[in-house]
Amino acid sequence: MQVTLISYTNNPELVCIQAGKVCYSPHGIKQIQKQPDKEQSGIFLDKIIRMGHLSVIEHASFSFMIEGISRACSHQLVRHRIASYSQKSQRYVNEKQFEYITPPSIAAHSSVVKTYNHFMEQTMEFYSELVAQGIPKEDARFVLPNAAETKIFVSMNGRELLHFFEKRLCQRAQWEIRAAAEEMLDLVKKIAPYMFKTAGPGCVHGSCPEGKLSCGQSNEMRKKYKNSSYKESDL
Amino acid sequence: MQVTLISYTNNPELVCIQAGKVCYSPHGIKQIQKQPDKEQSGIFLDKIIRMGHLSVIEHASFSFMIEGISRACSHQLVRHRIASYSQKSQRYVNEKQFEYITPPSIAAHSSVVKTYNHFMEQTMEFYSELVAQGIPKEDARFVLPNAAETKIFVSMNGRELLHFFEKRLCQRAQWEIRAAAEEMLDLVKKIAPYMFKTAGPGCVHGSCPEGKLSCGQSNEMRKKYKNSSYKESDL
Amino acid sequence: MQVTLISYTNNPELVCIQAGKVCYSPHGIKQIQKQPDKEQSGIFLDKIIRMGHLSVIEHASFSFMIEGISRACSHQLVRHRIASYSQKSQRYVNEKQFEYITPPSIAAHSSVVKTYNHFMEQTMEFYSELVAQGIPKEDARFVLPNAAETKIFVSMNGRELLHFFEKRLCQRAQWEIRAAAEEMLDLVKKIAPYMFKTAGPGCVHGSCPEGKLSCGQSNEMRKKYKNSSYKESDL
Amino acid sequence: MQVTLISYTNNPELVCIQAGKVCYSPHGIKQIQKQPDKEQSGIFLDKIIRMGHLSVIEHASFSFMIEGISRACSHQLVRHRIASYSQKSQRYVNEKQFEYITPPSIAAHSSVVKTYNHFMEQTMEFYSELVAQGIPKEDARFVLPNAAETKIFVSMNGRELLHFFEKRLCQRAQWEIRAAAEEMLDLVKKIAPYMFKTAGPGCVHGSCPEGKLSCGQSNEMRKKYKNSSYKESDL
Numbered sequence: 001m002q003v004t005l006i007s008y009t010n011n012p013e014l015v016c017i018q019a020g021k022v023c024y025s026p027h028g029i030k031q032i033q034k035q036p037d038k039e040q041s042g043i044f045l046d047k048i049i050r051m052g053h054l055s056v057i058e059h060a061s062f063s064f065m066i067e068g069i070s071r072a073c074s075h076q077l078v079r080h081r082i083a084s085y086s087q088k089s090q091r092y093v094n095e096k097q098f099e100y101i102t103p104p105s106i107a108a109h110s111s112v113v114k115t116y117n118h119f120m121e122q123t124m125e126f127y128s129e130l131v132a133q134g135i136p137k138e139d140a141r142f143v144l145p146n147a148a149e150t151k152i153f154v155s156m157n158g159r160e161l162l163h164f165f166e167k168r169l170c171q172r173a174q175w176e177i178r179a180a181a182e183e184m185l186d187l188v189k190k191i192a193p194y195m196f197k198t199a200g201p202g203c204v205h206g207s208c209p210e211g212k213l214s215c216g217q218s219n220e221m222r223k224k225y226k227n228s229s230y231k232e233s234d235l
Numbered sequence: 236m237q238v239t240l241i242s243y244t245n246n247p248e249l250v251c252i253q254a255g256k257v258c259y260s261p262h263g264i265k266q267i268q269k270q271p272d273k274e275q276s277g278i279f280l281d282k283i284i285r286m287g288h289l290s291v292i293e294h295a296s297f298s299f300m301i302e303g304i305s306r307a308c309s310h311q312l313v314r315h316r317i318a319s320y321s322q323k324s325q326r327y328v329n330e331k332q333f334e335y336i337t338p339p340s341i342a343a344h345s346s347v348v349k350t351y352n353h354f355m356e357q358t359m360e361f362y363s364e365l366v367a368q369g370i371p372k373e374d375a376r377f378v379l380p381n382a383a384e385t386k387i388f389v390s391m392n393g394r395e396l397l398h399f400f401e402k403r404l405c406q407r408a409q410w411e412i413r414a415a416a417e418e419m420l421d422l423v424k425k426i427a428p429y430m431f432k433t434a435g436p437g438c439v440h441g442s443c444p445e446g447k448l449s450c451g452q453s454n455e456m457r458k459k460y461k462n463s464s465y466k467e468s469d470l
Numbered sequence: 471m472q473v474t475l476i477s478y479t480n481n482p483e484l485v486c487i488q489a490g491k492v493c494y495s496p497h498g499i500k501q502i503q504k505q506p507d508k509e510q511s512g513i514f515l516d517k518i519i520r521m522g523h524l525s526v527i528e529h530a531s532f533s534f535m536i537e538g539i540s541r542a543c544s545h546q547l548v549r550h551r552i553a554s555y556s557q558k559s560q561r562y563v564n565e566k567q568f569e570y571i572t573p574p575s576i577a578a579h580s581s582v583v584k585t586y587n588h589f590m591e592q593t594m595e596f597y598s599e600l601v602a603q604g605i606p607k608e609d610a611r612f613v614l615p616n617a618a619e620t621k622i623f624v625s626m627n628g629r630e631l632l633h634f635f636e637k638r639l640c641q642r643a644q645w646e647i648r649a650a651a652e653e654m655l656d657l658v659k660k661i662a663p664y665m666f667k668t669a670g671p672g673c674v675h676g677s678c679p680e681g682k683l684s685c686g687q688s689n690e691m692r693k694k695y696k697n698s699s700y701k702e703s704d705l
Numbered sequence: 706m707q708v709t710l711i712s713y714t715n716n717p718e719l720v721c722i723q724a725g726k727v728c729y730s731p732h733g734i735k736q737i738q739k740q741p742d743k744e745q746s747g748i749f750l751d752k753i754i755r756m757g758h759l760s761v762i763e764h765a766s767f768s769f770m771i772e773g774i775s776r777a778c779s780h781q782l783v784r785h786r787i788a789s790y791s792q793k794s795q796r797y798v799n800e801k802q803f804e805y806i807t808p809p810s811i812a813a814h815s816s817v818v819k820t821y822n823h824f825m826e827q828t829m830e831f832y833s834e835l836v837a838q839g840i841p842k843e844d845a846r847f848v849l850p851n852a853a854e855t856k857i858f859v860s861m862n863g864r865e866l867l868h869f870f871e872k873r874l875c876q877r878a879q880w881e882i883r884a885a886a887e888e889m890l891d892l893v894k895k896i897a898p899y900m901f902k903t904a905g906p907g908c909v910h911g912s913c914p915e916g917k918l919s920c921g922q923s924n925e926m927r928k929k930y931k932n933s934s935y936k937e938s939d940l
């Protein structure tokens with residue numbers, strides 16, 4: 001998997017801080033833009049996020065390229081609807097040499113992974129055969145597996161990213177989308193550290209939302225994402 | 236493929252007509268609900284739709300169950316973001332006897348379809364073997380093909396449905412999602428004939444939006460969806 | 471203020487329960503529809519809501535008419551974006567006899583309310599004068615106050631309603647939108663008691679999100695909305 | 706009115722072009738980023754927009770500060786739901802010296818404008834009196850007029866902007882929101898000329914959607930926005 005941060009709203013934190021100040025200030029943008037020092041502003045941003053005033057961080061948009069994930073993973077990803085996607089099309093792109101993803105649970109067993117690789121080669125052959133016989137690519141792809149590699153360009157705003165991280169950094173999320181979420185978080189934290197200070201799976205903001213299905217690692221998660229809690233006393 | 240209209244907003248057209256009247260009337264809902272005869276109201280609804288005042292038909296929601304479609308098709312379907320989905324999960328449901336969809340272009344050749352069926356049986360066997368060896372279902376599914384059958388529960392409002400029909404009734408849409416769109420349109424037209432009178436592919440509302448890639452059948456489409464055009468003279 | 475539940479998705483809870491079952495079941499809709507008894511299903515719905523699987527209750531849509539609220543209130547209401555609105559237009563409807571809302575804090579002082587009423591009458595006169603002098607209604611309305619009564623037709627799905635209640639039942643929400651939220655909750659609870667069992671302001675689901683600005687009544691709120699908490703032990 | 710483009714996605718056109726290429730290319734982002742010359746890319750972007758493949762331009766987000774508009778205007782603006790807003794709050798900001806907007810139809814008549822100004826001064830006085838008597842700002846604002854100036858921070862992506870321009874550049878849109886749309890278009894055209902080449906009111910893309918209520922100036926509009934038409938022959 002390779003995740004690249006392609007672009008984002010210029011000065012994402014500053015923009016959101018200014019937007020936040022518009023709500024409570026009688027002043028115009030010129031005066032609002034005469035900012036206090038950077039750290040103080042970051043503290044303001046962190047505070048309004050912890051109070052749940054999340055609309056403010058919608059003004060920053062982040063665009064990623066995600067490559068080397070399975071179509072199983074992308075099918076989950078695109079279910080996040082407050083986001084924009086451009087995905088490699090199996091209707092238009094010839095997949096006779098498709099790359100594929102091997103889950104760690106399969107990679108761990110050398111005998112299983114051998115059969116798995118063989119299966120993928122056979123599938124490529126069958127796909128190529130279908131295309132050679134005149135079956136349109138959009139129909140030949142019916143034999144392609146969930147494992148087939150896809151590339152997808154994704155844009156999300158700061159608020160949706162926080163929500164995405166809450167759901168997909170959970171230990172019960174599929175391993176692949178969790179790995180993507182971790183890489184995305186690493187990338188945006190470098191650009192907007194205050195905006196994503198509270199990012200983490202659901203359990204770090206309260207009790208585990210998974211109930212009986214809990215992974216039982218809430219404490220470890222709270223340590224790992226140690227700046228994420230919403231304590232009243234922090235405000 | 237089997238499409239079932241499971242439920243919808245009670246009195247969908249009447250509700251949208253009332254909503255439309257709220258915009259232009261000084262009266263309260265009690266007076267607005269003293270409606271003129273049904274046909275006259277339908278004409279009012281048709282008129283505001285042709286004028287593009289589509290927010291009014293957002294008040295009617297329609298819920299469908301779509302069964303017997305491929306995961307290739309559902310991956311396209313869920314890209315419509317102003318909608319709600321609940322889909323059979325390959326992470327939780329055992330797929331050792333998965334059903335699969337055979338594209339007409341493959342079904343048309345008896346020799347091809349035979350190899351296709353054989354490939355699907357082999358895939359089932361391999362999937363079962365992986366599960367038997369302790370690979371979690373969410374990883375074993377990496378070998379499942381796009382052809383694998385899925386079931387999906389979908390809700391869309393009237394406005395999104397019109398948009399969905401515009402895109403997916405187009406001859407260049409994938410055959411399977413186009414067939415789903417046709418069945419959905421048949422079902423909602425029985426319940427809300429005025430709301431969906433203008434439903435049709437993009438070309439029936441203007442020139443073909445596909446340019447050089449046009450199917451060349453715009454005239455046939457205009458005949459098929461003959462009530463759909465937005466002529467100024469109709470208003 | 472008058473809130474009317476105009477329409478909603480037929481059998482809202484049953485529909486959402488069926489949608490929820492589609493996710494985890496290998497069966498088709500026919501078998502899923504052979505439901506167990508109603509109460510057992512309600513418990514299933516309540517459980518998946520407490521686990522945060524809220525997409526399931528998006529399949530139920532509820533349409534309300536809200537009358538007798540101020541434009542100040544409606545300006546807040548329409549900020550909820552996952553919803554549909556049709557509002558009485560001040561561009562098209564003559565407002566020379568506009569109704570207006572009197573906040574309780576003003577109504578409490580007889581001398582203040584007298585001046586308030588007088589101000590409103592003067593405003594009506596000035597508005598009428600402007601219209602009489604040929605100023606278009608869309609410009610004459612510039613003198614109309616926030617207090618001016620509006621009527622608005624609103625549709626939201628179950629998930630957005632839960633979110634709306636969380637924000638707007640808070641004691642720090644404006645009194646008018648909070649009153650609207652309370653009436654809306656009363657109406658939908660009669661139709662879908664399990665779906666809205668957990669409805670309540672943010673503080674009933676965890677610690678107060680308002681921090682130092684807290685109303686200090688979280689305990690009272692937890693008593694009032696006593697079925698709303700998301701305790702792990704409940705799951 | 707003052708509209709400022711505060712920030713936007715870095716390299717907005719390049720980002721969208723790359724996203725567009727992901728859909729049709731077997732290549733990874735590294736190869737896609739080895740772009741042809743800028744003009745050729747712009748032509749590619751213009752072409753996919755005219756074909757209606759608008760999801761691609763969702764990857765570019767633009768953030769504006771709009772100052773000096775009325776609350777009447779902002780109430781219309783926030784009805785665009787695929788956007789983010791942060792608005793000066795009349796619940797928190799003291800409005801005893803509120804600025805106000807004077808419609809041109811009122812400004813044109815010196816006697817009317819005099820009465821209008823007088824009315825606004827009286828309103829300020831009454832508002833101040835209410836606040837002085839201990840009425841909370843959120844209730845005192847009930848006397849504030851639609852004319853009261855507001856400041857609002859707005860972010861929209863490229864696709865929503867095209868839609869916004871289509872609706873709000875129409876001669877039948879309220880004059881104030883039309884003026885805001887014109888300023889916004891001027892600002893983004895400098896940054897992303899190919900992305901907004903087709904921007905214009907509905908009538909420039911087909912027949913006037915307003916029917917009998919048409920302003921009758923479709924031809925003038927087509928001249929003014931002369932690059933906007935979607936002719937098949939252009940593709």
